[in-house]
Amino acid sequence: MLTLVLCAACAGVTLPPQAPVPPQAFRQAPVGADAAELTQWWRHFSDPTLEEIVAKVRRDNLDVDAALARLAEARALRRAASADLGPTVTGGGSAVRNRSSAEIGVGRVSEQFHVGFDAQWELDVFGGRRAALRAAEAQQVAASYDLADVLVSATAEAAQSWFDARTAQARETLLEAQLMVLERSLALAQARSSAGLVSELDVYQAQTLLAQTRAQQAALAQGRENALNALALLAGESPGYWHERLSERAPAGPAIAAEGAEPPELVYLGPWVASLPSLPAAGIPADVLRRRPDVRRSEAQLAAAAAQRDVADAARYPSFPLSGSLGLTALSAGDLWQASARAWSLAFAPLATLFDGGRLSAQLEASEARLVQSFAAYRKSVLVALGDVENALLTVRENDQRLNDLRQAADSARASVALALAQYRSGLVDYTVLIDTQRSWLSATDAYVLQQGQNATDRVRLYKALGGGWPAETPLEDGSR
Known part of the structure; x- marks a missing residue:
């Protein structure tokens, strides 16, 4: 659909069978995407x-x-190609003095003065220069879409890096709360061991789990x-530009029950990484292809290659340059402005290459290969764009369900820890049961917070796959961001 017009410029060139035809709809998404919603998608995270x-x-x-x-650069090259369609006018002047010797000891001096204008213009009979202008215009459009693609990528990478930092901050906050619970468990094991109710093995197990959990702090800080x-x-x-201002905005930590509460509980859902917006409507695939700047750039580059092929084709035919001059020529500076000093010329000199060893034909063949x-x-950019959207939609849907499952797992694990602590105090279970439940709880709660960050970055990838982050209705040829 996007290349039918461009292919008309490729007459005489053997191309692959056909461009890929986009499907009527994406398998994983509803239709009806709002372009305004995608232009500044990062605002939806509040x-x-x-x-x-x-x-x-x-x-x-x-x-x-x-x-x-x-x-x-592309704009300047387009202006240069446009200027090649018109004549070139130059102005100049000269003052020449010659001395010759006709006889020994006798010298003759002659002078000549000249001012004037020269003009050159080549008739674009076979359209080579017009094709060069089309190629330059297409390259300018490609450069504008390249700018849009860089903006889309830079914006998405910034959001992903921020959510990575937020995820690490949230996991650090959660880890601090978990360490408080494990320290209380260690104190409980030490108290029961001192009372002779359990062996020192319980204390060693509690110390091991506490140290293992504390060791995760360095990795989270590094991330x-x-x-x-x-x-x-x-x-x-x-490096370090964002550290002070962003480290102060770490997610709020989970609430811990007051010291000595029975049992100490952790509200693990406190450190949200991001407020996840609802799933955006993807629209129909054809709309996505029009929004994707990388696809539009490839389309413009295809148009430029087709025009360059026409340039190479026109170079095989004769050229028809016109040249002329208008000026004043005199033997003395004083006579330069007399009517008799006026001079002009007009020349028409067709030029054709009769033999070049096949150079021009080879250049045409090379341009066809580049086309x-x-x-x-x-074609690849179209297929990659469609695949990106399908994969991003599937990932978001599956990971949203995974987040719900992990929340239930973390909730159950927290309840298990509370129950195991109460039973351990009562002597109904040994410390091995408490250790196992605490390890499950640590793993489940951390996985839940980690999945929050993953779901945020999944949405960023989806917005990027949909071509969000630039005003798709017009190319960014004015250099706006």
Whole structure:
């Protein structure tokens, strides 16, 4: 659908059978996507910090700066190609003095003065220069979509890095609360061992589990630091730029029951990584292809390759340059402005290549091969875009269900710990049962918080796959972000 018009420019070129035809609908999603909803999708997370980060990244990202420079280059090259369609006019002047010697000892001096204008223009009989202009225009459009693609990627990477940092912060907060519960369990085991009710084995087991759990703090801190450093790079800043301002905004920790409460309980659902927005409607596949800047860029590059093929084809035919001059020529500076000093010329000099060893034919064959490459790249971009959306939709749906299951598991594990603590105090179970329930609880609660972060990044990937993050109705040829 997107290449039917472009393929008309490829006459005489052998292309692969046909472009992939998008399906009528995605298997995993409803239709009816709202373009405005996708343009600034990060606002749907209701996170002011994320909005601050995205604004900074879209303004100062170095990849975006490079894409803007590429767009400026493409605009300049288009203007240069447009100028080639018109005549070239140059102006100049000269003053020449010659001395010759006709006889020994006798010298003759002659002078000549000239000012004027020269003009050159080549008739574009076979459309080579017009094709070059079409190629430059297509490259400018491709550069604008390249800028959009960089914006989409940089915005998504910023959100993913922020949610990685939030996940690490939430897991650190949760770990601190879990350590409080394990410390109380250790104190309980020590008290019962001192009273002679249990052996020291219970104390050693409690100390082992506490130390193993505390050892996770370093890995979580490292993950948080790495995510914040990645955010700094995306924002064009040195490592450490975000640390102070973002570390103060860690998720609120879970509530712990007062010291000595029976039994100590953990409200594990406190540290939310993100407020998960509802699943966006994907729309029909054809709309997604129009929104995806990488697909639009490949489409423009295909148009440029088709125009370059026409340039190479036109180069095999004769050229028809016109040239002319208008000026003043005199033997003295004083006579330069007399009517007799006026001079003009007009020349028409067709030029054709009679033999070049097959160079022009080889260049045409190479341009046709590049056109086929561009067509294959375009087809691949379409298939990749459709696959990205299907995979992202499936992942979001499956992980949303997984999050619900993990919440139930964490809830059951918390209840098991509370029950095991009460039974251990009463001497109904040994410490092995308590250790097992605590380990299950630690694993279940951490998996739940980790899945929260995963579900947030899953939605970011879905927004990116749908082409969200740029105003798809117009190319960003003005350099806006």
